[in-house]
Structure formats: C-alpha cells, structure tokens
Amino acid sequence: MIIFDLVCEYDHSFEGWFKNGDEFNSQQSSGLLTCPVCDSENVVKVPSATNINFGKQRDSNRTDSDKHIVNQHQQMAMAQQVSNFIEKNFDNVGEQFSETARKIHYGEEAERNIRGTASQEQTQELMEEGIDVLPINLKKDFKPN
Numbered sequence: 001m002i003i004f005d006l007v008c009e010y011d012h013s014f015e016g017w018f019k020n021g022d023e024f025n026s027q028q029s030s031g032l033l034t035c036p037v038c039d040s041e042n043v044v045k046v047p048s049a050t051n052i053n054f055g056k057q058r059d060s061n062r063t064d065s066d067k068h069i070v071n072q073h074q075q076m077a078m079a080q081q082v083s084n085f086i087e088k089n090f091d092n093v094g095e096q097f098s099e100t101a102r103k104i105h106y107g108e109e110a111e112r113n114i115r116g117t118a119s120q121e122q123t124q125e126l127m128e129e130g131i132d133v134l135p136i137n138l139k140k141d142f143k144p145n
Contacts, residue, residue: 008035009042009080016043042080086136090115098122105131 004024006016012035018024024045027033033043090113093100097116103109118126118133126133 004045005047006033006043007046007077008038008040009077009084010035010038010040011074011077011081012037012040013046042084082136086115089113092116098126101126101131101133102129105129 002018002020002024004016004018005013007013014036016024016033018027024033028043031041034041035043093114093116095117097114097118100109100114100116104111104114118135120135123133123135
C-alpha cells in the first residue's frame with residue numbers, strides 16, 4: 001500500500017491510498033480519481049516527505065526547499081484555475097481574435113469576453129489602439145515537475 005498526497009485544481013489537499021504507483025496512474029488516466037471536496041477529476045500528486053510528529057511545528061521549521069515546492073505547487077494550482085476560468089467563460093474566436101477584439105472595441109459587435117490567438121505584432125497593434133488585451137498562454141493541464 002502506498003499513500004500519496006494529492007491536490008485538485010482548486011487546491012483541495014487530500015490523501016490517496018493505492019496498491020502501487022501504477023494503480024494511481026491507472027485511476028488518474030481513467031477519470032476514476034476525483035477530489036472528495038469538489039469532484040474535480042484534475043488531481044495531481046504533490047511532493048511529500050516522511051514526517052515525524054514532534055508536536056506542534058511552526059512554519060519556520062520548513063526548509064527553503066520545502067517552501068519553494070509548496071509555493072510552486074500553489075502557483076501551478078492558481079494557473080490551472082485561471083486557465084479553467086478563461087476556457088469556461090470566454091468565447092474562443094481562434095485566429096479571428098484581433099479582428100473580433102477591434103469590432104467589440106469599436107461597437108460593431110456586442111461586448112463580451114473573448115479568447116483566441118494573435119501574433120506579438122497583432123497584440124502590440126491592439127494595445128497601441130487602446131484595446132485591452134492580456135497575452136497569456138493557456139495549458140490544459142499543469143503538472144508538477
């Protein structure tokens with residue numbers, strides 16, 4: 001039996017008990033592994049260390065390496081949340097991003113949140129016209145290193 005520390009895309013932490021590492025991978029890839037709090041299927045392993053409980057420990061007992069790992073994981077979880085929010089709440093206009101952004105800005109189309117692709121040159125031109133854009137790379141799944 002192996003125990004993994006797990007976290008979902010919404011930063012809910014929990015443990016998973018598996019027969020072996022292959023069993024974890026199998027459950028994760030087949031969608032059987034879900035967060036017990038929110039039912040998200042986007043669950044990843046997080047680094048864990050053997051812990052001996054000496055009573056109440058303070059955050060100052062964490063090494064810089066431990067703090068870096070936790071911070072990195074929190075950043076990945078936040079990036080995943082932003083990515084999921086954009087994917088669910090913004091219309092994907094694909095390659096027509098620049099054209100659509102201009103039409104919305106100049107009142108030719110109804111105002112709405114859009115996402116899509118634009119070159120650096122197109123993005124710069126939009127900004128110079130006073131059109132608010134935020135270049136961001138979206139990844140489907142963020143995995144810890």
